[in-house]
Amino acid sequence: MRRLTGYGEGEADRILSREEEILPSSGFAASVMGAVRREAAAPPPLPFPWKRALPGLVVGGFVLVLVFVGVVVAIAQLIRASANTHFSMSLPSVLTPVFGLGLQRNLEIAASWTVLALLVAFVSVKLSMGLVSRRA
């Protein structure tokens, strides 16, 4: 072991090397051994219940994919509908209600998907927060 030379000169070394020694209390070793025995007697920690959690995880993943696909489809429809609306401006006024209704329907679909996505996000956040607080 190598000792650092040049650090042993100052007053700080003299003071900090002269640290008072404290003695363990009489029951310390017994207390540690008690804790060790309790530790040894305790059942091993429960493994994560993958068998139980797997169906839930699969369903959760499937719902997430579904929501994602739904949102993408809704957005695509919305874009197409808005393009049609621009197109309808140049159409005769007889055709306008047809395209107007289509746009309204698309908006409703998009809104329902958005609500569903928000709902799923809210539930998953609440669930994870609940799990964390239960662990702490």
Add this chain to the structure above:
Amino acid sequence: MSANDDQADVERVLAGDISAFEGIVRRWQGPLINLAYRFCRDRGRAEEMAQEAFLRAYRALAQWRKDAVFSTWLFALATNLYRSELRRIPALTVSLDDIAEPPDARASDGGLEDQDRDLAVRRAVGALPAKYREALILFYFHDMDITTAARSLGLPEGTVKARLFRGREILRSKLPQLLAVPRLKEA
């Protein structure tokens, strides 16, 4: 303290004889409690922290690779625990700016002035930023052996040297009269 005793006890514990762990506890309780005390400056808390260190050592006993001395492994484990404990609940310290040198700091004829000076230096060490404080604590705990201090901290020797140097610079700037380097005083 014999490294062979430690190894024999570890092997017995790993073979299922829990009572053999008591030998390890009895051999290392003093050093582990004293190291904890240097971190937290509280006897009760030092014992609690040392007990937790022994418990963690018991849990991780199978991870001790016999190429390192048992005490080196145990001190590194304990130091790691003490550092995180002190980060979680810091010891009561005063700010470095609030530390004043005792009057007539150079008078060193023993008695109360020595005690005041010691107290001022220890308080100043306690108020240092954690990385400098830890380096100083381990350095003096291991009788100024930088290699062992570095192993306990899990840091390269160069890093520990740099932290010691910087920590001592801060101390010297806060307590200039107490900690003036003798060579400078003579110049």
